[in-house]
Amino acid sequence: MDRRLLTLAALGATLAWSAPSAAQGQLNLYCSVQIEWCQAIATNFQRDTGIRVNMTQRGSGETLAAIRAEAQNPRGDVWFGGTGDPHLAAAEENLTQAYESPNNGQLQTWALTQWRQSNQRAIGVYAGAVGFGFNTELLARKNIAPPTCWADLLDPRFRGEIQVANPNSSGTAYVIIATLVQLMGEDQAFAYMRRLHPNVNSYARSGTGPIKAVARGETGVSLSFVHDAVTERNAGFPVAYNTPCEGTGYEIGSMSILRGARNLTQARRFYDWALTEPAQRLGFEAGGQLQTPSNRNAPLPQGAPDLSQIRLIEYDFAKYGRAAERRRLIERWDREVGALPR
Numbered sequence: 001m002d003r004r005l006l007t008l009a010a011l012g013a014t015l016a017w018s019a020p021s022a023a024q025g026q027l028n029l030y031c032s033v034q035i036e037w038c039q040a041i042a043t044n045f046q047r048d049t050g051i052r053v054n055m056t057q058r059g060s061g062e063t064l065a066a067i068r069a070e071a072q073n074p075r076g077d078v079w080f081g082g083t084g085d086p087h088l089a090a091a092e093e094n095l096t097q098a099y100e101s102p103n104n105g106q107l108q109t110w111a112l113t114q115w116r117q118s119n120q121r122a123i124g125v126y127a128g129a130v131g132f133g134f135n136t137e138l139l140a141r142k143n144i145a146p147p148t149c150w151a152d153l154l155d156p157r158f159r160g161e162i163q164v165a166n167p168n169s170s171g172t173a174y175v176i177i178a179t180l181v182q183l184m185g186e187d188q189a190f191a192y193m194r195r196l197h198p199n200v201n202s203y204a205r206s207g208t209g210p211i212k213a214v215a216r217g218e219t220g221v222s223l224s225f226v227h228d229a230v231t232e233r234n235a236g237f238p239v240a241y242n243t244p245c246e247g248t249g250y251e252i253g254s255m256s257i258l259r260g261a262r263n264l265t266q267a268r269r270f271y272d273w274a275l276t277e278p279a280q281r282l283g284f285e286a287g288g289q290l291q292t293p294s295n296r297n298a299p300l301p302q303g304a305p306d307l308s309q310i311r312l313i314e315y316d317f318a319k320y321g322r323a324a325e326r327r328r329l330i331e332r333w334d335r336e337v338g339a340l341p342r
Contacts, residue, residue: 024049024050024051024052024266025051025052025263025265025266026051026052026053026054026263026266027045027051027052027053027054027077027078027263027266027267027270028054028056028075028076028077028078028262028263029041029042029053029054029055029056029076029077029078029080029270030055030056030058030063030066030067030076030078030079030080030258031055031056031057031058031079031080031081032057032058032059032060032063032079032080032081032082032171033057033080033081033082033253033283033289034208034283034287034289035057035287036286036287036289037081037282037283037286037287037289038055038057038080038081039055039286040282040283040285040286040287041080041274041279041282042055044279044282045270045273045274045279048273049269049273051266051269051270056076059082059169059170059171059205059206059207060081060082060083060086060087060170060171060207061086061167061168061169061170061171061173061174062169063079063082063086064086064089064090067079067090067095067258068093068095071095071259071260074258074259074260074261074262076258076261077257077258077261077262077263077264077266077267077270078255078256078257078258078261078267078270078271079096079255079256079257079258080125080255080270080274081125081126081253081254081255082171082253082254083171083172083174083175083207083251083252083253083254084114084122084124084251084252084253084254084317084321085171085174085175085178085251085317085320085321085326086171086174086321086326087114087118087121087122087254087255087256087321088114088117088118088122088254088317088318088321088322089321089322089323089326090121090122090256090323091118091119091121091122091256092321092322092323093323094259095258095259096118096121096122096256096257096258096259097121097257097258097259097261098119098120098121099120099121099257099268099271100120101123101268101271101272101275102272103272103275103276103295104123104275106275106276106277106295106296106297107123107124107275107294107295107296108124108127108292108294108295108296110124110127110252110294111123111124111125111127111252111294112124113317114252114254114317117317117318117321118254118256118321121256121257122254122255122256123254123255123256123271123275123294124252124253124254124294125253125254125255125274125275125280125293125294126252126253126280126283126291126292126293126294127250127251127252127253127291127292127294127307128225128226128227128228128250128251128253128290128291128292128305128307129225129226129227129243129248129249129250129305129307129310129312130172130175130176130179130223130224130225130226130243130244130248130249130250130251131223131224131225131226131229131241131242131243131244131248131305131310132146132147132148132153132221132222132223132224132241132242132243132244133210133211133214133221133222133223133224133226133228133229133232133239133240133241134146134147134214134220134221134222134239134240134241134242135214135215135217135219135220135221135237135238135239136238136239136240137217137238138217138220138238139220139221142161142220144157144158144161144220145157146221146240146242147221147242148242148244148245149244149245149246150180150183150192150244150245150246151246153196153199153221154192154195154196154199155199156199158199158220158221159198159199160198160199160201161199161201161219161220161221162196162199162200162201162219162220162221162222162223163200163201163202163203163204163209163210163213163214163218163219163221163222163223164176164200164203164204164210164222164223165203165204165205165206165207165209165210165223166203166204166205166338167329167330167333168330168334168338169205169206170204170205170206170207171207171251172206172207172208172223172224172225172251173203173207173223174326174329174330175249175250175251176223176249177189177193177329177330177333178249178315178320178329179248179249179313179315180192180193181320181329182249182313182314182315182316182320183246183247183249183313190332190333190336190337193333193336193337194336194337194340197337197340201219202219203338207224207225207228208224208228210222210223210224211224211228211229211232211239212232214229214232214237214239215232215235215237215239216237224241225251225291226241226243226305226310227289227290227291227292227304227305228290229241230290230303230304230305231287231288231289231290234288234303235288241305243305243310243311244311245311246311247311247312247313248310248311248312248313249312249313249315250307250310250312250315252317253291255271255274255275257271275294275295276295277293277295277297277298280293280294280295280298281293281298281299284301284304289301290303290304290305291304292304292305292307
């Protein structure tokens with residue numbers, strides 16, 4: 001079975017012990033964070049509430065496509081995690097529904113900004129910045145200095161050494177495109193990506209694929225969220241990261257309740273639970289994930305990148321989260337970058 005489509009139904013023996021004898025209903029959860037984190041929130045929510053969880057894990061781009069395809073017959077109740085732009089697109093397309101949690105008062109300003117900009121249909125649960133992950137041993141062996149600026153990635157020394165995700169399936173990749181457009185202007189950004197193309201060895205399906213390839217020594221450099229680089233380093237791999245000297249974009253990983261959710265009471269209960277401080281510790285505790293939590297009482301995990309120390313752009317989530325803008329930029333990428341010969 002594809003581990004990205006792992007469902008908790010297959011883990012029934014693991015979870016059966018935790019469900020109280022009185023059934024509390026079920027929840028169909030779409031999850032767009034790492035599989036270990038998805039499993040942890042599903043397991044802990046089921047244990048805490050007695051609500052049976054059926055979980056499907058996919059990247060945010062794939063999840064948005066599935067939600068669109070199921071719009072007339074929704075199969076999911078809640079979408080947890082993944083970059084905020086597709087959550088904003090889903091809100092604009094009326095694929096999600098408004099909800100105000102009693103736990104909103106515990107959240108960071110950026111999480112509530114996401115909620116307001118989506119007309120109360122998406123809320124921030126974590127944040128993380130884009131940067132360059134790299135394999136220190138591989139680059140040292142090839143005598144290649146790590147990149148510190150966007151401009152460095154165009155250097156011939158990185159020919160065939162860079163991996164980035166495909167924006168058709170990866171929210172991470174779309175954030176990178178939107179970041180470059182906001183830094184450089186649209187035409188200049190696409191000219192940059194065309195020049196970058198010869199240095200890219202692969203456009204991976206998922207946003208975490210490139211940093212995992214760096215960890216395995218399959219590529220020298222990745223364009224990734226920098227917290228994922230720290231996760232790989234903490235797992236013992238020779239991975240480090242830099243953030244671009246010119247400035248960089250960031251994600252607000254979000255959560256939404258799907259329009260037409262069949263288990264609305266359970267969906268709202270999960271939504272409230274996921275915004276609590278104990279729930280927001282689970283990404284780090286279960287899988288060493290190092291995003292910045294949206295609950296102000298949840299501590300920044302030890303070793304996590306400090307967003308206050310990174311040169312972040314004024315990322316326009318309202319504009320680049322619009323469905324039409326997202327679609328237009330990805331289509332332009334397909335024509336001008338993705339279609340280039342390898």
